[in-house]
Amino acid sequence: MSSLFGSxxxxxxxxxxxxAAVETTTDxxxxxxxxxxxxxxxxxxxxEPVFNGSYTEPRGVHLxxxxxxxxxxxxxxILDETQQQSASxxxxxxxxxxxxxxxxxxxxxGAELNNFFNALSALSPDPSNTGxxxxxxxxxxxxxxxxxxxxNNLVDAQQQADRSITQAVTQVNQLTQQIAALNQSxxxxxxxxxxxxxxxxxxxxxIRQLAGLVDVSVMDDTEGLTLSTSNGSPLVVGGKxxxxxxxxxxxxxxxxxxQGSDITSTLKYGQIGGLLDARDNHIAPLLSQLxxxxxxxxxxxxxxxxxxxxxxxxxxxxxxxxxxVTQGAAASMGLAIQDPSLLAASSDGSAGDxxxxxxxxxxQNGAIIDGSTPGNYxxxxxxxxxTSVANAKAASDAGDLMLQQLDNQRGAIxxxxxxxxxxxxIRFQRAYEAAARVVSVISDLTEQAINLGRN
Amino acid sequence: xxxxxxxxxxxxLTQLTQVKSQEDDALLQLSSGRRVNKPSDDPAASATMxxxxxxxxxxxxxxxxxxxxxxxxxxADSTLNSVVLxxxxxxxxxxxxxxxxxSPSGRSAMADDIEGVRDQILSLANTSFAGNFLFAGTATxxxxxxxxxxxxxxxxxxxxTNRNSVQIGENRSLDMNxxxxxxxxxxxxxxxAALTNLIQSxxxxxxxxxxxxxxxxxxxLDHVTAARVPYGNTLAQLDNDESFLRSDQLxxxxxxxxxxxxxxLAAISALRNAQFAREATLSAFGQTSNxxxxxxxK
Numbered sequence: 001m002s003s004l005f006g007s008x009x010x011x012x013x014x015x016x017x018x019x020a021a022v023e024t025t026t027d028x029x030x031x032x033x034x035x036x037x038x039x040x041x042x043x044x045x046x047x048e049p050v051f052n053g054s055y056t057e058p059r060g061v062h063l064x065x066x067x068x069x070x071x072x073x074x075x076x077x078i079l080d081e082t083q084q085q086s087a088s089x090x091x092x093x094x095x096x097x098x099x100x101x102x103x104x105x106x107x108x109x110g111a112e113l114n115n116f117f118n119a120l121s122a123l124s125p126d127p128s129n130t131g132x133x134x135x136x137x138x139x140x141x142x143x144x145x146x147x148x149x150x151x152n153n154l155v156d157a158q159q160q161a162d163r164s165i166t167q168a169v170t171q172v173n174q175l176t177q178q179i180a181a182l183n184q185s186x187x188x189x190x191x192x193x194x195x196x197x198x199x200x201x202x203x204x205x206x207i208r209q210l211a212g213l214v215d216v217s218v219m220d221d222t223e224g225l226t227l228s229t230s231n232g233s234p235l236v237v238g239g240k241x242x243x244x245x246x247x248x249x250x251x252x253x254x255x256x257x258x259q260g261s262d263i264t265s266t267l268k269y270g271q272i273g274g275l276l277d278a279r280d281n282h283i284a285p286l287l288s289q290l291x292x293x294x295x296x297x298x299x300x301x302x303x304x305x306x307x308x309x310x311x312x313x314x315x316x317x318x319x320x321x322x323x324x325v326t327q328g329a330a331a332s333m334g335l336a337i338q339d340p341s342l343l344a345a346s347s348d349g350s351a352g353d354x355x356x357x358x359x360x361x362x363x364q365n366g367a368i369i370d371g372s373t374p375g376n377y378x379x380x381x382x383x384x385x386x387t388s389v390a391n392a393k394a395a396s397d398a399g400d401l402m403l404q405q406l407d408n409q410r411g412a413i414x415x416x417x418x419x420x421x422x423x424x425x426i427r428f429q430r431a432y433e434a435a436a437r438v439v440s441v442i443s444d445l446t447e448q449a450i451n452l453g454r455n
Numbered sequence: 456x457x458x459x460x461x462x463x464x465x466x467x468l469t470q471l472t473q474v475k476s477q478e479d480d481a482l483l484q485l486s487s488g489r490r491v492n493k494p495s496d497d498p499a500a501s502a503t504m505x506x507x508x509x510x511x512x513x514x515x516x517x518x519x520x521x522x523x524x525x526x527x528x529x530x531a532d533s534t535l536n537s538v539v540l541x542x543x544x545x546x547x548x549x550x551x552x553x554x555x556x557x558s559p560s561g562r563s564a565m566a567d568d569i570e571g572v573r574d575q576i577l578s579l580a581n582t583s584f585a586g587n588f589l590f591a592g593t594a595t596x597x598x599x600x601x602x603x604x605x606x607x608x609x610x611x612x613x614x615x616t617n618r619n620s621v622q623i624g625e626n627r628s629l630d631m632n633x634x635x636x637x638x639x640x641x642x643x644x645x646x647x648a649a650l651t652n653l654i655q656s657x658x659x660x661x662x663x664x665x666x667x668x669x670x671x672x673x674x675x676l677d678h679v680t681a682a683r684v685p686y687g688n689t690l691a692q693l694d695n696d697e698s699f700l701r702s703d704q705l706x707x708x709x710x711x712x713x714x715x716x717x718x719x720l721a722a723i724s725a726l727r728n729a730q731f732a733r734e735a736t737l738s739a740f741g742q743t744s745n746x747x748x749x750x751x752x753k
Contacts, residue, residue, distance in 0.1 A: 032462075099494045102501075110505045117509075118516035125523040125621045125631065128587060128595060352587055352595025352632070353619050361622060364509075379505035386494025386501050393495065397473075404469045411460030418461065422748040 004449065008442045010060030014435035017044050020063045021428040025421050032416035036205035038068040039416045040197060068197035071413050075204060076218060078406045082211040083269035085399035090164075090274030091392040095282055095385075098157050101150050102385040109150060110378055112143040117364045120357050123345060127354035128311065133340035144320060144333040147294050151330035154287045161279040162254040168213050168272045169246045169256060175210045176227070176241040179203060183224035184239035210235075214244070214270040231266035233258035253279070282388045287330070289381050293369055295329035298322065300368040301360065302336075308344035308356025316344025316356070467740045474733045481726035484717035491715035500714040507714065510625075511707035514700050517623050521700070524621055525693050527631060528686055530584045535638070535683040538579050538646075542676040545572040545650060549669040552657050559660045566657035573650040577610070580639050590635030593617040599635040600647070608648035612636040623696055629689055633682060644678030645671070 021042045031037040043066070047059035104110055119139035123132040182203040189196040207227070210216050215230040227235040234242045245257040255264045256272070267273045298320040305319040318336040323329045337343065347355040369377040460466075484490055494501040551557070552565045580600045582589050591599035591614030603611035614635050622628040639646050649671035656664035 096495075103493050104501065104504050104508060110508060111512075114509050114512040118512060121513070121516045121520060121622060125520050125527065126585060126587070127619075129585075346593070348593055348615070348617050350593040350595070350597075350615055350617065352591070353593035353617060355620060358620065358622060358628065364513075365625070375506055375509045379502040382494050382505055383498045383502035386496075386498030389493075389495035390498055400469060400472075404465055407465050408460040411462050411465075412458045415461045417458075419748040420461075422752070426752075 004442055004446050006057065008439065008446075010058065011435050011438040011442065013047070013060045013062055015432060015439070017042075017061045017063045018428050018432040018435060020066070022425065022432065024066055025424045025428060028416045028421050029418065032418065032421075034201075036201045036208070037416065038070040038197065038201055038204075038414035040066050040068055042066050066195050066197070068195075068200065069414050070200075070204075071410070072220070074406065074410055074413065078403070078410060079207065079211045079216060079218060081399060081403050081406055082208055083215060083273070085396065085403050086212040086271050087269045087274035087277065088392050088396035088399050090271045091278050091282070092389060092396050094157065094161050094164075094275055094278035095389045095392060098154065098278075098283060098286070099385045099389045101153050102382045104382075107146065109143075109146050110375075110382070112139070112146045113374055113378060115139045116143045117361060120361050123343075124354040124357045124361065127345040127357060128351040130340055133311075133343050133345070136343055137335065137337065137340055140319060141335045144335055147290065147330050147333045151287060151290050151294075151333075154283050154290070155331070158253070158279045158283050158287075161275045161283070165254050165256070165272055165275050165279075166246045168270075168275070169244050172210060172213050172235070172272070173241070173243045175206055175213070176235045176243070178206050179210070179225070179227065179236045180239050180241035182206065183236065187224045187238070210270075212270055214272045215267055216270070229258070229263060229266065230268060231263060233261075233263050233266075286381060286385060288326075289377075289384070290330040291326050291328065293330065293374070293377055293381070294333040295323050295326045296369040297374055298329070298333060300363050300366065304356070304359045304363060305344050307347070307359060309346045309349040310344045311341035311346075311351065313349040317342065319343070319360075467736065470736050471733065474729050474736060478726060478729035478733060481722050481729055484722040485719065485726065488717060488719075489715050490717040497715075504711065504714055507707050507710050511704055511711070513625065514704045514707065518697060518700050518704075520621060520623050521693050521697050524623060524629070524631065525690065527584055527587075527589070528690050528693070530582070531589045531632070532683060532686040532690060534579050534582045534589065535679060535686065538576055538639075538679050539676065539683065541572050541575050541579070542646060542672065542679060545569055545653070546669070546672050546676055548572075549653055549665065549672055552653075553662060553665045553669055555662065562657045562660055562665075566654045569650055569654050569657065573647065573654070576639070576646060576650070580635055588614070589632065590614065590638060592632065592634035592636075593619050600639065607651075608640065608645055609651045610640070610647045612640055623693070624700065627696065629692070630685075633685065638679060638682040639675075641678055644674045646675035646679065649675045 021044070024040050024042045028039050043064040044061050045064040047062050049059055050057040102108065116136075116139040119132070119136040123129065123136050126132060182199055186196045186199045186203065189199065203225070207216065207218065207225075210227070214235075216227050216235065217230060219226040219228075224238045226237050229235060235244075236242070242259065244263075246254050247257055249255040249262075255262050256267060257263065264276065267276055301320055302318045302322060305316045308316045310316055321332070321334040321336045323332060345357045346353040347359070364375065365373055367373060372380065483492060491497045491500050491504075548565050548568050552562055557565075577600055580590050581598050587595035588597065588599055591597050594613075594615045594617075597613050599612060599614035600610050601613055602609060605611075612635060616634045616636065618634065619631045620628045621631050640648070649668055653665065653668035653672060656668050
C-alpha cells in the first residue's frame, strides 16, 4: 500500500542523489586543470522496489558509487612512451655538447691534423729552416693538445652523466617511497569500500614522473601496484619501496645496484637509461676510437721519424711521447721533443735533405689507423658523433608526437570537458529542483490530510 | 560519437615548439650561411667535409711549396745561365788563344782573363739561396767547391751526390737540385779542370795543349748547358702544377658549398613559412580557447 510518506522518502533520496551528482560535477570543474585528474561520474541506481502482494512499491533512486573514468591499458602505453621519450631526450641533452668537439673549424682535431701535415709539407722545400722546423713542432704539439683535451672533455661528459644519474637515482628512491605510501592508503580505502580515485590519480602522476627517470613496468594485483625495472628488479611491491643504490665501480663509473646486484646494463629507459646509453654506448666508443687514433698515429709517426736523421746528423728519436697501451692513449698524447734541431727531416743525415719528411707526410694518405688514413678515421668519429645526436633527436621528435597523441587519447577518455560538465550541472539542477518541488507538494498534501475532518 | 580531448593546449604547444624550432633552424642557416653547423645536421656531409678540408688545405700548402721551389729553382737556373755565359766568354778567349799568330805575352794576358772566368764560375757554383748552397747535393750547409792543391783541377767537390725531392701535389714530387759535381766537374766535362788546363797551357805557350783544353772547355760548356735544361723544364712544369692545384681548390670549394652551404632562397622561404605557421597557430589558439557553453547561459 502506497503512502504519502513513502513519496516523501523517495523525494528525499532523489534530493540526496542529485546533490551528490551536482557535487561530483563541481569537483570535475574544480579539477579540470589538475595534472593526472581523471573525471568522475556518478552512478545512480534505481532502488529495489518493495513487492507488496500484486502491487510493486517503487523506492526511488540511490547513489550507487562515484567512479573515475580511466583506461588502465592506455595509462601503461603512456608510461612506456614516457620512458622511451625521456631516454631519447636525455641522450640528446648529453650528446649535444659532445658533438660540438667534433664540429669542423679552427682548433678542432681535423683542422690541427691538416695543420700538422701542412707544416711538414712547408718544411720539405727548405728542411734546414729553423723557423719552419719550429712550426712543425708547434703544429704537432697543437695536434697532441687538441686530441688530449677532446679526450678529457669526453671523460668530463661521462662524469657529468654520472652526476646526473646519481641525482636521478635519489629522485627515483623518493618517488618509490611516495608510491608505496599511496599503495597503502589506496588498499586501505578499497578494503573499506571507499572511493580511491583521488589517490589513484596522484599515484598515476608520481608513476609517470618515475617513468621519466627509469625503466618501470607495472603489474596490478590485489595488494596494490607492483613496480619493477625491466629486468624484474623490484621498485615497489604493495606498500614497500625498494631503493636503488648508486655505487662507483672499479673503473670510476657509477653503477646502479638493486638488492645487492648490479643492474646497470639492464636499465634502458627513462633519464637514467638515456644517460647510461650516452655514457656507455655513445661517448665510450668515441673515446676508445680517439684512443686508437692517438696510439696508432703516435706509433706510425714515431716509426717514420726514427727512420731519419736530425739536424745534428744523429738518428731520429720519438716525435710524440711513446704510448704503451691503447686505453687512455688520447688523454696522454704529447710531444717528445722541444728542440727543433731534433726533428728528423733528413734521410741521409745532411741538412738539405727532406726525404724523411716525405715519409712522414706520406702517412697522411697511409692506412695507419685500423686500416684507414688518419683523416678518414677521424671522419668516421665525426660521422658517429653526428649520427648519435641526429638519431636521438629523430627518436625524441617522434616520441614527442606519439606522447602528445597518447595524451590526447587520455584526455578524450579522462579529461574534463567544461561543456559536458555545464550540461550535466543543468541536468542535475533541474532534477534537484523537481525533487524539491515534489517535497513541497507532499507537504501540502499531508497538511490537507491532517486537516481532514477538522471542518 | 568519439569524445575529443577537451584540453587542446598540449597540441598547440607541441605545434608551436615544432614551428619555433623550424624557424630557429632557418634563421641559423641564414645567419651562418651554412646548412650544416654541427655534425648531427648531416653526419655524412660532416664526415666528407673532413677529407674536403684536408685536401683544400693541402692544396694551399702545395701552392706555397711551389712558390718556394720556384724561387729556388729560378735562382739555380739563372745562376747556370751566368755560368754558360762565362764559359762561352772563356771559350771565345780560348779559340783566340789557340790561334798561331798570338804572342806569348798576349797568351799570358789571356791566361789572366781565364783566371777571372774561373773565379767567376767558382763563385757561381757556390751560390747560396736563403742560406742553402744550391749545388752541394743535399749537403746544403757545406760550400760545395773549394780550392784543393792535391786535385788536378785545383778544386775539390765537398758536397754530396744526393738529390732532394719535394712533394708539390698529392701524388707528385720533384727533384729540387742536381748535385754540383754532376754539373761542374763531371768526368769528361769538368769545367774547372778545363779552365785550369787552359790557364796552364796559355802560360806555357803550348798550342797543342791549348787546343786540347779548348776542346775540353767546349765539352764542359755543352754539359752545363744540358744540365740547365731540367731546371727550365721543371720551372715550366710548376706552372702546370700550380694551375692544376688552383682548379682543384675551386673544385673543393664547389664541393664544400654543395655539402654544407645553405641555399639562401630556400632558407628565407622556410623562415617565412615557419613564421606564418606560428602566427596562424597563435591566432587560432587565441580565438578558440575561451569559448564554452557557459558563455551562452544567461
